Amino acid sequence: MRRTLLGLAGTVALLLGLATPSLAFEPVNVVHTEKVQAGPYDLTVGFSTWPVKAMQSLDFTFAPEDGIAGKKGTLTMLHSGVAQDDGPLARHPRKREVWGLDIHAMPEPGTWTLRFDVEGPAGAGTGELKNLQVMEQPGPPMGLSWAISTIPLFGLIALIVIAWRRTRTTVE
Amino acid sequence: MDITAVASPARTVPRGLVPASVVLGGTLLSLIGLTWDIQWHSDVGPDTFFTMPHLFLYAGSAISGLASLAVVLMTTADTKRAKEVDPIVGGRAVGVFGRTFAAPVGYLISGVGAALFLVYGLWDQWWHGLYGFDAVIDSPPHIGLLLSISITMVGAVMIFAVARDQRWGTYGVAASAATLLAFSMVTVLGLRALPGGPVNTVNAGSAFFSVMILFMGAYVLKQRGGALTVAVVVAALQALFWWFSPWATEVYADATGLPLRDYADGIPGLPNMIPMSLVLVAIAVELLHKLPAWVSGAVGGVIITACAPLQRMLTYGSPFPNTERYIATVVAGAVLGALAGMLGRRFGHMLRHLVPAKENRHA
Numbered sequence: 001m002r003r004t005l006l007g008l009a010g011t012v013a014l015l016l017g018l019a020t021p022s023l024a025f026e027p028v029n030v031v032h033t034e035k036v037q038a039g040p041y042d043l044t045v046g047f048s049t050w051p052v053k054a055m056q057s058l059d060f061t062f063a064p065e066d067g068i069a070g071k072k073g074t075l076t077m078l079h080s081g082v083a084q085d086d087g088p089l090a091r092h093p094r095k096r097e098v099w100g101l102d103i104h105a106m107p108e109p110g111t112w113t114l115r116f117d118v119e120g121p122a123g124a125g126t127g128e129l130k131n132l133q134v135m136e137q138p139g140p141p142m143g144l145s146w147a148i149s150t151i152p153l154f155g156l157i158a159l160i161v162i163a164w165r166r167t168r169t170t171v172e
Numbered sequence: 173m174d175i176t177a178v179a180s181p182a183r184t185v186p187r188g189l190v191p192a193s194v195v196l197g198g199t200l201l202s203l204i205g206l207t208w209d210i211q212w213h214s215d216v217g218p219d220t221f222f223t224m225p226h227l228f229l230y231a232g233s234a235i236s237g238l239a240s241l242a243v244v245l246m247t248t249a250d251t252k253r254a255k256e257v258d259p260i261v262g263g264r265a266v267g268v269f270g271r272t273f274a275a276p277v278g279y280l281i282s283g284v285g286a287a288l289f290l291v292y293g294l295w296d297q298w299w300h301g302l303y304g305f306d307a308v309i310d311s312p313p314h315i316g317l318l319l320s321i322s323i324t325m326v327g328a329v330m331i332f333a334v335a336r337d338q339r340w341g342t343y344g345v346a347a348s349a350a351t352l353l354a355f356s357m358v359t360v361l362g363l364r365a366l367p368g369g370p371v372n373t374v375n376a377g378s379a380f381f382s383v384m385i386l387f388m389g390a391y392v393l394k395q396r397g398g399a400l401t402v403a404v405v406v407a408a409l410q411a412l413f414w415w416f417s418p419w420a421t422e423v424y425a426d427a428t429g430l431p432l433r434d435y436a437d438g439i440p441g442l443p444n445m446i447p448m449s450l451v452l453v454a455i456a457v458e459l460l461h462k463l464p465a466w467v468s469g470a471v472g473g474v475i476i477t478a479c480a481p482l483q484r485m486l487t488y489g490s491p492f493p494n495t496e497r498y499i500a501t502v503v504a505g506a507v508l509g510a511l512a513g514m515l516g517r518r519f520g521h522m523l524r525h526l527v528p529a530k531e532n533r534h535a
Contacts, residue, residue, distance in 0.1 A: 091433075
């Protein structure tokens with residue numbers, strides 16, 4: 001028992017020791033930019049991969065020309081003209097000097113619009129990045145991916161069926 | 173005959189308790205890793221393969237898997253030496269790969285879950301290579317990983333169910349069933365991929381799995397208060413994680429010099445997926461124990477689906493869903509709850525079969 005506990009404590013200590021130095025987060029590499037005019041504000045929208053594909057995650061950056069200090073705003077994402085998601089413009093966790101979305105994936109292919117409502121010292125303004133083309137998802141069709149991923153569930157169901165057939169009597 | 177008589181008189185720890193506890197401890201580490209990881213993504217964000225929450229997830233499956241493997245190898249060695257194998261350790265041994273291995277059925281299942289976790293880890297790695305380091309909890313490989321851990325948790329319930337005649341077995345069934353229930357509330361997020369029409373498939377799925385696991389625990393223990401015991405352990409885990417998840421996330425962010433996200437709400441993610449109404453469901457199950465399982469199961473399903481939007485209003489300030497969606501989900505909750513009640517009862521009976529036959533009983 002004591003040996004087991006010592007072994008467990010050793011494993012946890014080893015894990016704790018290894019965890020800290022190996023934390024190195026990827027920098028945000030912008031490979032493509034688009035310009036948006038939101039009233040008095042010039043926004044540069046950056047993408048860490050281009051072209052954008054459905055379900056493939058990337059970093060988005062939204063940088064006003066004279067910085068984000070003293071400004072706030074809202075980002076609305078529209079798919080074929082219908083709003084799908086909105087939220088306040090927040091600083092990118094790995095690039096704190098600009099707003100952004102970290103490892104965010106567009107859920108559907110098609111034509112998307114990013115609408116920016118920005119408020120700041122020069123007043124309020126709205127601008128849109130229209131016709132953001134999101135390509136089809138990469139990789140196998142989702143049906144196949146789900147079939148592979150739910151094998152444990154069907155294995156469990158098979159086990160239950162076998163156990164069901166072998167346990168027809170009730171045990172007190 | 174008291175079943176403890178099979179243990180040697182010099183032994184202070186009941187036979188089977190140590191490996192069972194290690195497997196249960198591993199599943200708890202997985203649950204801790206998951207609640208921490210979900211909170212990390214919502215409140216902080218940056219991710220690598222080696223974050224602490226991820227290491228808890230890997231360690232959980234590794235510890236459960238190695239303990240299961242050790243038991244299987246020891247049982248195989250005993251069988252080859254024609255030594256008597258005590259079925260109180262994980263149940264009757266079954267042959268694997270012909271008669272190459274003799275594996276107690278509970279440890280076989282928990283070990284298979286841990287092995288599947290490794291396989292789905294590779295599938296997830298390939299997925300991230302293709303789709304980027306997405307932080308989507310309900311991607312197909314993530315659901316595969318969650319299902320693999322769930323299988324280890326089912327194995328843990330089986331291991332303790334074998335010893336349900338002993339006190340540690342009773343407590344273990346309550347703890348392992350509660351762990352499985354809490355964990356399943358994340359796995360059901362995979363149901364978002366299903367077309368549910370007006371039904372909220374996640375709420376309906378939460379109701380199904382909650383009622384099923386609650387009934388399973390109650391019927392395997394087969395004593396008054398069984399369902400309530402499982403629900404109280406779930407509530408205790410929920411309360412503990414309500415404090416732990418944001419706290420650990422903030423401490424880890426401080427330690428790694430990362431700031432919290434702008435607009436991070438700090439609302440515990442995983443604990444909030446667990447229905448707070450579960451204790452009410454358990455009380456209803458206890459009060460309605462003389463009625464058929466499908467009736468109390470349906471009542472449980474209705475309570476969970478009816479209260480789920482109220483919980484979100486309370487915690488997130490979310491608006492109440494539209495009436496059609498609400499009613500459709502509650503009706504689905506009633507139907508699935510009835511089915512879950514019947515299935516959970518049957519699963520409880522199946523688990524009771526795992527207990528070794530007593531010498532004075534002619535099975």
